[in-house]
Amino acid sequence: MNYSRQREIILETLKANVVHPTAEYIHDVLKKTEPNISLATVYRNLNQLASFGVIKKIEGLEQSVHYDHNTHEHYHFICDNCKKVFDIEANVAPDIETKTHDKTGFLIHGHEINFHGLCSECQNR
Amino acid sequence: MNYSRQREIILETLKANVVHPTAEYIHDVLKKTEPNISLATVYRNLNQLASFGVIKKIEGLEQSVHYDHNTHEHYHFICDNCKKVFDIEANVAPDIETKTHDKTGFLIHGHEINFHGLCSECQNR
DNA sequence: GTATAAAATGATAATTGTTATCAATTTAGG
DNA sequence: CCTAAATTGATAACAATTATCATTTTATAC
Numbered sequence: 001m002n003y004s005r006q007r008e009i010i011l012e013t014l015k016a017n018v019v020h021p022t023a024e025y026i027h028d029v030l031k032k033t034e035p036n037i038s039l040a041t042v043y044r045n046l047n048q049l050a051s052f053g054v055i056k057k058i059e060g061l062e063q064s065v066h067y068d069h070n071t072h073e074h075y076h077f078i079c080d081n082c083k084k085v086f087d088i089e090a091n092v093a094p095d096i097e098t099k100t101h102d103k104t105g106f107l108i109h110g111h112e113i114n115f116h117g118l119c120s121e122c123q124n125r
Numbered sequence: 126m127n128y129s130r131q132r133e134i135i136l137e138t139l140k141a142n143v144v145h146p147t148a149e150y151i152h153d154v155l156k157k158t159e160p161n162i163s164l165a166t167v168y169r170n171l172n173q174l175a176s177f178g179v180i181k182k183i184e185g186l187e188q189s190v191h192y193d194h195n196t197h198e199h200y201h202f203i204c205d206n207c208k209k210v211f212d213i214e215a216n217v218a219p220d221i222e223t224k225t226h227d228k229t230g231f232l233i234h235g236h237e238i239n240f241h242g243l244c245s246e247c248q249n250r
Numbered sequence: 251g252t253a254t255a256a257a258a259t260g261a262t263a264a265t266t267g268t269t270a271t272c273a274a275t276t277t278a279g280g
Numbered sequence: 281c282c283t284a285a286a287t288t289g290a291t292a293a294c295a296a297t298t299a300t301c302a303t304t305t306t307a308t309a310c
Contacts, residue, residue, distance in 0.1 A: 002277055002286050024267080038289040043268065045287095060185015060239070063297085064267060077231050090228040093218040093238075100240060103215040106202050109242040113218075114185070115225060117234040127257050127306050149296080163260040168297065170258090188268085189296060 001052065006037060007045045011054070011069070014046075020058055020066040020076070020085040060114060061085060075112070079119040086119060126177065131162060132170040136179070136194070139171075145183055145191040145201070145210040185239055186210060200237070204244040211244060 013026050021029075027042045046067050049055045058066040061078050066085055075088040097108045138151050146154075152167045171192050174180045183191040186203050191210055200213040222233045 004276080004287060006288070022267090036289070038291090040269080040290080041288060047269095060237075075225075077225075077229065077233075079231075080234065086229075086231070088225060088229060090225065092221050092224040092228065096217050096238075097240070099217040100200075100202075100213060100215070103217065104202065104211075104213060105245050106204075106211070106240070107243040107248050108202075108240050109205065111238060111240040112185070113221075113236060113238045115222070115231070115233050115236040118232040120230045123232050129258055129305080131259070147296090161260070163262095165261080165298080166259060172298095 001048065004045070006034075006041050007049070009034065009037075010042055010045045011049060014055060014067055015069045020068045022064045022066055024064065026067075058085065058112075060112075075115065077115040077117070077119070079122055080116055081118055081122040084119060088113075088115065126173065129170070131159075131166050132174070134159065134162075135167055135170045136174060139180060139192055140194045145193050147189045147191055149189070151192075183210065183237075185237075200240065202240040202242070202244070204247055205241055206243055206247040209244060213238075213240065 009030060010026060013029050014021065017025075017029075023039070023043045023046055026046070027037065027039045030037050030042070046055065046057075050057050050067070053071060054069075056068045056071050058068050058076055061076070062083070068087075070087060075092070077086045077088055078084070079086070093113065097111060100106065100111075101108050134155060135151060138154050139146065142151075142154075148164065148168045148171055151171070152162065152164045155162050155167070171180065171182075175182050175192070178196065179194075181193045181196050183193050183201055186201070187208070193212075195212060200217070202211045202213055203209070204211070218238065222236060225231065225236075226233050
């Protein structure tokens with residue numbers, strides 16, 4: 001992977017966002033300082049970074065893919081109301097892969113968990 | 126929800142399939158006996174059945190949505206090799222919603238878990 | 251039964267998110 | 281600096297899904 005300024009600022013933008021932005025969102029942010037950056041470049045670099053394990057894709061939330069610079073194992077919570085995506089770092093499902101392997105015989109390479117409901121802020125309304 | 130023959134055969138087809146088919150797949154199957162059935166009708170009815178809780182959508186597996194007539198809580202395993210979707214009925218994550226609520230304060234309405242890896246058949250190759 | 255309003259259909263256009271293509275530019279070494 | 285490989289921007293293409301709309305079906309009231 002060669003150096004590229006675009007890839008650098010895409011990764012920076014992803015890290016600067018607490019939320020888990022989509023490619024479209026990152027593109028919108030970057031257009032302000034880098035008016036010529038192409039949406040294809042954003043998609044390409046996010047996918048490349050993900051394939052190298054530098055970032056992670058979060059799929060299955062809405063219609064579009066979100067990206068996450070936090071690559072250690074954690075889960076996601078999406079608020080039904082404000083649609084924000086939150087990290088869940090707590091180990092709420094201990095040994096889930098071992099248990100699942102033992103009960104099914106499947107060889108498990110990974111898993112993901114998505115919760116939905118109301119975030120703290122949206123509950124207070 | 127009024128009666129419709131198309132909806133009936135769509136649901137039948139979904140139930141007859143052990144795998145968790147996509148709308149496209151159901152449409153392909155139905156075209157053999159019902160050549161005029163429209164893909165839009167299939168999508169419309171699957172979404173309607175899902176919104177009434179008769180079936181469930183499985184999102185986040187690949188690019189397209191899969192449908193499931195099994196509506197009680199269970200998880201999914203997708204084989205990285207053959208791409209088949211399997212049910213996991215075992216309770217591999219006890220009290221996960223309560224635990225997550227206690228640790229985060231989020232009000233949790235639901236969660237889903239997807240595993241991926243190699244199914245038994247694909248391991249033996 | 252027939253009239254009527256609501257629901258559903260089929261055909262297809264439109265939309266959305268994403269990937270492919272390709273000529274031009276940039277990068278990393280020799 | 282030269283060259284090959286990597287990357288870019290622009291845009292066409294694509295795939296999955298939804299919207300539109302005229303026509304047909306369904307449920308119900310007379």
